[in-house]
Amino acid sequence: MTSPAASAIPVHEARPLRADARRNRERILKAARAVFADQGIDAQIDDVAKRAKVGVGTVYRHFPTKEQLLDAIVREHFEAIAEMARGALEAEDGWTGFCQLLWSAAERNAADRSLCEVMSARDKSDVVEECGLAAMTSELMTRAKAEGTMRADATPLDVPVIMIGVSAVMQTLPGEEPWRRYIALMLDGLRAS
Amino acid sequence: MTSPAASAIPVHEARPLRADARRNRERILKAARAVFADQGIDAQIDDVAKRAKVGVGTVYRHFPTKEQLLDAIVREHFEAIAEMARGALEAEDGWTGFCQLLWSAAERNAADRSLCEVMSARDKSDVVEECGLAAMTSELMTRAKAEGTMRADATPLDVPVIMIGVSAVMQTLPGEEPWRRYIALMLDGLRAS
DNA sequence: AACCATACGGAACTTGGATTCCGGTTGTCA
DNA sequence: TGACAACCGGAATCCAAGTTCCGTATGGTT
Numbered sequence: 001m002t003s004p005a006a007s008a009i010p011v012h013e014a015r016p017l018r019a020d021a022r023r024n025r026e027r028i029l030k031a032a033r034a035v036f037a038d039q040g041i042d043a044q045i046d047d048v049a050k051r052a053k054v055g056v057g058t059v060y061r062h063f064p065t066k067e068q069l070l071d072a073i074v075r076e077h078f079e080a081i082a083e084m085a086r087g088a089l090e091a092e093d094g095w096t097g098f099c100q101l102l103w104s105a106a107e108r109n110a111a112d113r114s115l116c117e118v119m120s121a122r123d124k125s126d127v128v129e130e131c132g133l134a135a136m137t138s139e140l141m142t143r144a145k146a147e148g149t150m151r152a153d154a155t156p157l158d159v160p161v162i163m164i165g166v167s168a169v170m171q172t173l174p175g176e177e178p179w180r181r182y183i184a185l186m187l188d189g190l191r192a193s
Numbered sequence: 194m195t196s197p198a199a200s201a202i203p204v205h206e207a208r209p210l211r212a213d214a215r216r217n218r219e220r221i222l223k224a225a226r227a228v229f230a231d232q233g234i235d236a237q238i239d240d241v242a243k244r245a246k247v248g249v250g251t252v253y254r255h256f257p258t259k260e261q262l263l264d265a266i267v268r269e270h271f272e273a274i275a276e277m278a279r280g281a282l283e284a285e286d287g288w289t290g291f292c293q294l295l296w297s298a299a300e301r302n303a304a305d306r307s308l309c310e311v312m313s314a315r316d317k318s319d320v321v322e323e324c325g326l327a328a329m330t331s332e333l334m335t336r337a338k339a340e341g342t343m344r345a346d347a348t349p350l351d352v353p354v355i356m357i358g359v360s361a362v363m364q365t366l367p368g369e370e371p372w373r374r375y376i377a378l379m380l381d382g383l384r385a386s
Numbered sequence: 387a388a389c390c391a392t393a394c395g396g397a398a399c400t401t402g403g404a405t406t407c408c409g410g411t412t413g414t415c416a
Numbered sequence: 417t418g419a420c421a422a423c424c425g426g427a428a429t430c431c432a433a434g435t436t437c438c439g440t441a442t443g444g445t446t
Contacts, residue, residue, distance in 0.1 A: 018392055018443055044433065055395030060435065120313065120361045161375050164365050165358030168313040172357050182354050189382035211413055211422060237403065248425030253405065387446105394441070401434085411424065416417100 036114035094143025120167035287336025
């Protein structure tokens with residue numbers, strides 16, 4: 001996206017940020033990642049600002065809305081999960097890859113409260129689509145079904161259902177045990193009998 | 194505390210409510226059931242009051258806090274589910290009873306937004322314990338395992354995990370399909386192979 | 387080294403809801 | 417049928433965020 005011939009850039013492709021602004025933007029994102037991860041989506045912008053050692057106004061200049069700041073971070077997460085999916089596609093077989101993806105995605109969720117809250121409360125299928133996650137998951141499932149390791153009636157729609165569930169479990173029941181158990185049950189439910 | 198023979202009544206065992214007060218209390222509960230069911234736990238007390246054709250102050254005299262009002266209603270729900278559990282214990286076998294219980298409890302959840310929100314976001318194990326649900330579920334599972342229809346490593350703890358999950362799914366993905374699919378998967382995961 | 391568009395900080399403002407208050411009603415009981 | 421404690425209604429108050437504003441500071445440029 002930063003290539004020399006950045007010619008046909010869409011709509012408002014602003015001039016580069018001033019050095020201090022660029023620096024602050026990074027600090028804000030970093031702070032927000034940390035704050036949202038451990039306070040959840042109800043964390044306050046003031047806290048983010050404080051942690052970034054920046055005034056609230058500055059946060060708002062970079063992200064006009066709390067929602068937008070949160071969104072930026074959620075996208076990063078999905079991006080990361082999409083990366084995991086790419087890894088899962090390298091697995092020796094579809095079922096293994098599928099399991100690997102669910103486990104690692106859940107693991108990431110477990111480390112971030114806001115992610116759990118967002119996943120279990122808002123439908124993010126658009127983001128999932130955009131970052132290619134939908135397609136990769138679908139591919140993984142197609143393979144697994146072809147191999148006969150996944151029940152034939154499983155559908156890509158089962159994945160959000162599962163992720164929403166784990167996310168909720170993580171928020172409500174503390175500890176690793178419950179959500180791991182949950183994923184295990186679900187995978188058993190999806191395995192071909 | 195002010196009655197003449199305020200003898201040995203525990204703490205605050207108040208005198209009977211005045212007729213109008215009793216009537217209002219009922220209207221408030223009825224209104225609250227409806228409002229919370231379709232707006233969720235973020236519904237406003239003002240709406241409850243309006244629907245009950247009563248002033249906000251009156252709502253607050255009966256339930257000093259929104260939290261307490263909500264709690265009263267949530268307890269009613271769990272009570273009802275406990276009733277379902279009693280029915281499930283009559284089923285011809287443990288597995289059937291267990292499935293019956295999960296399906297009917299989920300069905301009830303589906304009809305009440307606040308119930309879903311509460312179940313998926315707060316640990317209500319105390320209430321579950323108090324109304325006997327915990328014990329009955331446990332009994333059902335013991336039977337099913339003895340019959341060999343439920344996997345041996347299933348535990349009563351799996352039930353809240355499942356209920357939390359469905360509740361979250363109901364909130365996030367609209368329609369009957371997703372949550373039904375979810376329960377079906379989970380039951381398959383719990384069935385003995 | 388002066389200029390100014392960009393940025394910054396953070397106090398002040400706004401808003402949405404919960405909760406309180408208090409003058410006016412109404413059951414209940416003598 | 418008074419008298420009064422128990423109630424009621426709903427405007428006013430309080431509060432916790434999110435968001436705006438504006439005087440000041442600072443990179444980048446000539």
